[in-house]
Amino acid sequence: MFRPILSLFGTVFSLITLIVVIVGLSIGAILHIYGKDLPSHESLANYTPPTISRIYSSEGRIIDEFARERRLFTPAEDIPDLVKQAFISAEDKNFYEHGGYDAVGIASAIVDAVKSRGRNVRGASTITQQVMKNFLLSGDRRLERKIKEIILATRIEETLSKEQILELYLNEIFLGQNSYGVTAAAQTYFNKTLRELAPHEAAAIAAMPKAPSDYHPVREKERLLDRRNFVLREMWENGYLTEAEYRAEREAPLRSVQNGDFAPFSADLPPRDYFTDEIRRQLSEDFGEGEFFSGGLSVRATVDPEMQGNAARALRRQLEQYDRGRGRWRGTGLSLPQEALASEDAWRAALADLRVPRDIELNGQWYPAVVLETGDQVMRIGIEGVEGVQEVPRTDIAWLPGDFHETFDAGDVVHVRRMTEDGSGDFLRWSLRQVPEVEGAFMAMDVNTGRVLAMQGGFSYQHSVFNRATQAMRQPGSSFKPFVYAAALDSGYSPATIIIDAPIEIDTPQGLWRPRNSSNKYYGPTPLRTGIEQSRNLMTIRLAQEVGMDVIADYAERFGVYDNMGKFLANSLGSEETTLFNMVAAYAMFANGGERVRPSLVDRVQDRYGRTTYAQDQRQCVDCDDPTLPEGRGPRIVSDRERVMNAVTAYQLTSMMKGVVDRGTASGVIDLPVPVAGKTGTTNDARDVWFVGFTSNIAAGCYIGYDQPRGMGRGAYGASLCGPVFQEFMTDAVAKYGGGPFEVPPGGQFIKIDRFSGARLPDDAEGANVVAEYFRDGEEPIFGVAYDGGFAMGNDLDLYSAGENEQVRDVTTSTGEKAQVGGKATFGSMSSGGLY
Secondary structure, eight states: OHHHHHHHHHHHHHHHHHHHHHHHHHHHHHHHHHHTTOOOSGGGGGOOOOBOEEEEOTTSOEEEEEOSSEEOOOOGGGSOHHHHHHHHHHHOTTTTTSSSSOHHHHHHHHHHHHHTTTSSOOOOOOHHHHHHHHHTSOOOOOHHHHHHHHHHHHHHHHHSOHHHHHHHHHHHOBOSTTEESHHHHHHHHHSOOGGGOOHHHHHHHHTSTTOGGGGOTTTTHHHHHHHHHHHHHHHHHTTSSOHHHHHHHHHSOOOOTTTTSSOOGGGGSOOOOHHHHHHHHHHHHHHOHHHHHHBOOEEEEOOOHHHHHHHHHHHHHHHHHHHHHHTOOOOOSOBOOGGGGSSHHHHHHHHHHSOOOOOOBSSSBOEEEEEEEEOSSEEEEEETTSOSEEEEEGGGGTTSSSOHHHHOOTTBEEEEEEEEOTTTOOEEEEEEEOOOSSEEEEEEEETTTOBEEEEEOSSOTTTOOOOTTTTOOBOOGGGGHHHHHHHHHTTTOOTTOEEEEOOOOEEETTEEEOOOOTTSOOOEEEEHHHHHHTTOHHHHHHHHHHHOHHHHHHHHHHTTSOSSOOOOGGGGGTOSOBOHHHHHHHHHHHHTTSBOOOOBSEEEEEOTTSOEEEESOOOEETTTTOTTOOTTOOOOEEOOOOBOSOHHHHHHHHHHHHHHHHHSTTTTTOOOSSOOEEEEEEOGGGSSEEEEEEOSSEEEEEEEEOSSOOOOOTTOOIIIIIHHHHHHHHHHHHHHHOOOOOOOOSSEEEEEEETTTOOBOOTTOOSTTEEEEEEETTOOOOOSOEEOTTOOOOTTOOOOOTTSOOOOEEEEOTTSOEEEEOTTOOHHHHTOOOOO
8 A cells, every 4th residue: 555655656756756856967067067167266356457547746745547447456354344345235135144145135036037028137246246247257147157156256265355345346347437446436436435435325335236326425415325225224134224224314415426415536636737648658558558558557757836837927928928919819719609699508508529639728817619600899798607798898809900890709718817917916808819839949948856846838738739848840040059059169169259140051952052140240360159049050060060060960869959960051040849858857967077968757656566666876875874974964865877978068058048047148147046058949930949048957948830830920039939938937936946156077278268359368357348258177278260061151251340230130131031131141041041
């Protein structure tokens, strides 16, 4: 009787056992098949996530940051429990209990999917599984990927602790708005640190992993609020919040940076400028783009923020002054459609979406604005960030030829700034502004260390990111002449050497070349000093012919002005292109006595662990660690820098270039309380104008010109355009950094000479024509010998005499064009060309 029953039970038991064995073997086979080719999970133990690289000013303040994924890595021990609890409640409440996957959760998700016939398919991934998906697997929704997730999750749970897994998750996860990891998200949404977050704010961030784009704090505010409150309820049910805390936090409003409730973190950063972008360019080349954008580098820049601001204002002021002198309105070239002018909300929204420069500060902030209505005497405008409708009076465009109706149309986008009373600062009116078409660059650096203190590569970085200080190749004109004179001084010539200043004709493949002086005068036998002070082209060409262009090219390459300079006589007048960056660096070597110095925008680079991977200053401090160093005596710094020119030559050249500022082409423009040396440069038709100069401790330079080179018109000279930029900047630089006499090196003696004739004078001679020149010991100066470079000088040449008026006058040529000539210019000099 019981045998059939027992037989039935045996059969059932055997069948169940068989099924279990088959299922077990199947699971084992699946685990074997999918587990054998999985990526190694052991690499996660040494994982270093991509993090933000930050740039700090010389004062230690953050001035810029670069990242493809905006992530700030935070160790698990520094992440507050509140943040951990919020994410555990939102994503994996059994995190601390399971072994990598949650079987109950998976079963529940399957049941829900079956009940809804596939309409309610939800994930059941644990935090550990999400780490596997984010780091080692793809994000596709396939059963195969889920199996791999589970396998890897169980393996990683055996390798890493729960806190280490949580650290990986909370630093890697994408939380919207280009924020990766909880620290970056707290900054992005609330501009707070993790420890400053309230429970409802931590819950709002924990709501994001599900679908960041679906929980935008403005566009999907209600949806995010519901999800945030769900997370808060989970935190209460899991025992992380009391009931009173839960109810209070649930009632808290949803506030965010995106909704305008908090200032964004970026508001504390200055706008990106040419300096930090050049650091990005250089370090991307040195370290590689991948390391720079994801390596978490800490970069200490050499920039002095105060001096950088001064450089930008000085350059902008001169560019705008030149532009307004042209009397032409170009505006931004942008306009809003007429339908956008229908309401204030409409034009404000449209204006906010336009890409126009918002980084211009010159006599006040420049604001984007839109023309709403033009009238006879006033023009009505709407200004970004300023309430209501404002007006611009007709008197504000007195510098333009037309009126409001002729010049502007409704919808035109313009820039404006506040015009204020000079003394009191009281508001007077709104004034129209435009970004100049002419551009330029300015750079300043420490002559001893190479630290670049300021670099402005154009009028506005947001208008044009092209850095004209480092990227623009321009003709330096006469600012190159010091290298010709340096080669001569090191070749046995002296500041008193006589060079013939007379007409030259050179037969070239392109035709007969007749260079000239800018004054169209000839001065006959003249000392080297006067030649550089007055920027004499004809003397420079004769000197270059005497010394040899191969020697001059070697000097220019040694100073880093060129990599491979062409050995043509015209290049002695600065016809070959180079950058302002190279020119200022080269002049710094004149200032420091002839030692090589390389300009650097970076003092130090540290990796994510704080290890220094680059240090700019390679000099040795011999007794910095000496506790017995006497009070009042500084430590001794030893430099092993290469010498690029003789120290006596450097001083002779510096003294001659000081004459350029004292009584030469830059006199009347540069007036500082410390000695200054420098050189102007103006190319043919004033396509490029330069001034590069230095004090005992700072070298600085400026160039101005159109991006597509063309003449800038009458009155455009290096002294008149770049001189004021140098003067304005260096006035503040000298006040901050000081300066002093140029150091006289040993190995020479002072002898007084006549700067017009080069004749030796008695030691007690005085007068405007007397100058004390420094001659090398052991080299007896030779007076009265003149060099002509192999070019003859006519006996009947009408020469300029000392004391004559050197003013250039305007004449009308036979074609009706205007030209500038000197009082004794001949037809040959009027028709000649050259750089000056």
